[in-house]
Amino acid sequence: MNSFSNNKYSSSVRKYFANTHYGLFNLHPSASAMDIRRSYRELSKLYHPDTTNLPLEEAKQQFQKLNEAYGILANPEKRSLYDLQIGYSRWNVIQSSYDLSMSLSEEEEGMTSTYLDPTERPLSGGELFALLLMGITIISCLLLAITLAWLRSSII
Template identity: 75%
Template sequence: MNSTKKNFSFPPKGYFANTYYGLFNLHPSASVMDIRRTYRELSKLYHPDTTDLPLEEAKQKFQKLNEAYGILANPDRRSIYDLQIGYSRWNVIQSPYDFSLSEEEEDGMRSGYLDATDRPLSSGELFALLLMGSTIVGCMLLAITIAWLRTSAI
């Protein structure tokens, strides 16, 4: 288990300090997993039943935390929110190539996906698409065959 503990400094510093990302102490390019992990840690820290903070302060911070997570956990809402705060995922600069990596390490870092929803289809999803496509083609062939048989019977 990782023994390093995140330092949640409040108020956060930086350009995005007054945003939901600042509340989570994360950069807007943070992954969905980072957001979820940080939310769980902070929710344990600020939940009114488990914190040493005064009840009203804990309630306010916990509600703000839930509001932020509701926006950042939903990809559509997050994209809209990013535009509102002036952050664009299209302008993300990728780090330069590290020549010191071995081939095995390099293979694991070849993912160019910025977010978890932007990924190739799994084999199960491809199979489902194949079934749906073959069903549509089969229905069309059946309809054409029935129409041809009815017209030839007249």
């Protein structure tokens, strides 16, 4: 998880993003959608007016801020625009697949995929083969239908 509490990010980076929606979630702007959702769920339980120990007005304000921030960060288009507003660019971010400060058990737990979004992963060999077979089947069916239609029209 790309949290500021990992001591992975310098204090100047923390201060720079502290007054942003990412700072509200205690996340770095390179955090994945799953990290944002996880943080939102934890904080929404903390700030929801029905479940918090905070005064009602303060809880409402915090919960509204949280919902507004999540509404922006959960939507990829809005998030990209927001990142431009705060001066963060994903083009110059290199995401390492390893965090050398994590222990082996933490690494195994957090390394389910090196891709940020499941739709970004390349197709496997088996998936490509299945697509090839489906394409051949569709083309064969079309050729068979055209051949049968041509044979029936020439018989009559």
